[in-house]
Structure formats: structure tokens, C-alpha cells
Amino acid sequence: MTFPHKSSKNSKFVSLFFIHLTFSFLFPPHWSITINYDFVQTVAEKYFVSYKERDSFSRAVEFCSQRGLDLALPQNEEENVALTQFFGDTYKTAWINVNTKKAEGNFEVDLKNRPLTFTKWGEGQPDRLQDTGCTVLSENGAWQVTHDCSLNAYIICQL
Numbered sequence: 733m734t735f736p737h738k739s740s741k742n743s744k745f746v747s748l749f750f751i752h753l754t755f756s757f758l759f760p761p762h763w764s765i766t767i768n769y770d771f772v773q774t775v776a777e778k779y780f781v782s783y784k785e786r787d788s789f790s791r792a793v794e795f796c797s798q799r800g801l802d803l804a805l806p807q808n809e810e811e812n813v814a815l816t817q818f819f820g821d822t823y824k825t826a827w828i829n830v831n832t833k834k835a836e837g838n839f840e841v842d843l844k845n846r847p848l849t850f851t852k853w854g855e856g857q858p859d860r861l862q863d864t865g866c867t868v869l870s871e872n873g874a875w876q877v878t879h880d881c882s883l884n885a886y887i888i889c890q891l
Contacts, residue, residue, distance in 0.1 A: 770784040771784055773815070775810050778890055781888070782818065782887060784818075784886065786823060786884040788882045790881065791887070792885070793829075793843065796887070796890075799889060800891075801890060802829055802843075803829040804826065804869075804888040805829035805848075805890065806828070806869070807849055807850050809852070812852055816871055818888060823885070825868040825869065825876075825885040826868060826869045826885050827867070827868055827885050827886070828868065828869050829843050830842060830867035830875070831843050832862075832866055832867050832877050839860070839867075852873055853874065854870065854875060857877055858875075858877045864879075865877040866878055866881040866883075868885050
């Protein structure tokens with residue numbers, strides 16, 4: 733189920749395996765909607781959610797957008813660490829919301845061209861000689877630009 737808006741007026745209740753959102757501004761007060769995710773991580777007022785799917789960068793952006801969410805983007809070290817707790821034994825990367833088209837921000841803005849307020853680039857990253865690429869969060873918490881945007885990395889959205 734997808735929702736067209738997010739609102740700070742929503743009441744949010746989180747449990748380890750599901751997220752329950754009550755949208756009082758969209759539905760009568762006695763209604764509630766449950767959305768189940770395989771992964772829910774909260775940091776302060778931010779929720780990171782995932783069905784533990786892996787796909788390309790473009791599919792990750794589309795997947796989150798279709799649900800009225802954004803692709804995950806850590807805003808501080810605590811959020812960065814929280815996202816690395818998602819990784820399983822085999823796959824150790826997740827797409828993050830960084831615009832890596834040199835002509836559109838030179839790795840310093842998100843996909844909506846808002847300035848990045850936190851970064852954790854790995855050694856030698858970003859490679860400013862590259863014209864384009866996609867950014868993954870690796871298991872050690874470092875951000876890496878990859879030319880292989882079709883890589884099957886985890887899709888984590890945020891609300």
C-alpha cells in the first residue's frame with residue numbers, strides 16, 4: 733500500500749518487526765493501517781525501513797518514491813551506524829541518496845539537490861575525476877562511489 737504524503741502530525745509506533753502508522757488526517761479516528769517491513773530501525777525522529785530487497789540504484793530510487801519515501805541518507809554518525817546493522821552475512825552494501833552526477837552537484841548534494849550536511853566518504857572517495865556513478869554505504873560505514881549502478885545493493889528507504 734502506498735501513501736501520497738507524510739506529515740509530522742502522524743502518530744508513529746514502532747516495534748522490532750513492523751511499523752504501525754496511524755494517519756488521522758486521512759482516515760476516520762477509529763481506522764489504522766499497518767505496514768509490515770522486514771527491517772525497521774529508528775534513530776531519533778527518523779525511521780529507516782526495508783523489505784530486504786536488493787536491486788539497481790534506479791530501481792531503489794523508484795521503489796522508495798512509489799511509497800512516498802526517500803532513499804536512505806544518513807545525516808549523522810548514529811544514523812550511518814544504524815544502517816550498517818541492516819546488512820546480512822553475504823551482501824554488505826546499500827544504496828544511499830547522494831547525487832553523483834558531477835554536473836549536478838559534484839557529490840555534494842542529495843538527489844533533490846539539497847546540500848549534504850554529513851558525509852562519510854571512504855579513502856579516495858569521491859573520485860572527483862569521475863563524471864557519474866552511484867553511492868553505496870559499505871559494511872564499515874564508508875560511502876563509496878561505484879560506476880556499476882546496476883549492482884544489486886540493498887534498498888533502504890527513510891521516513
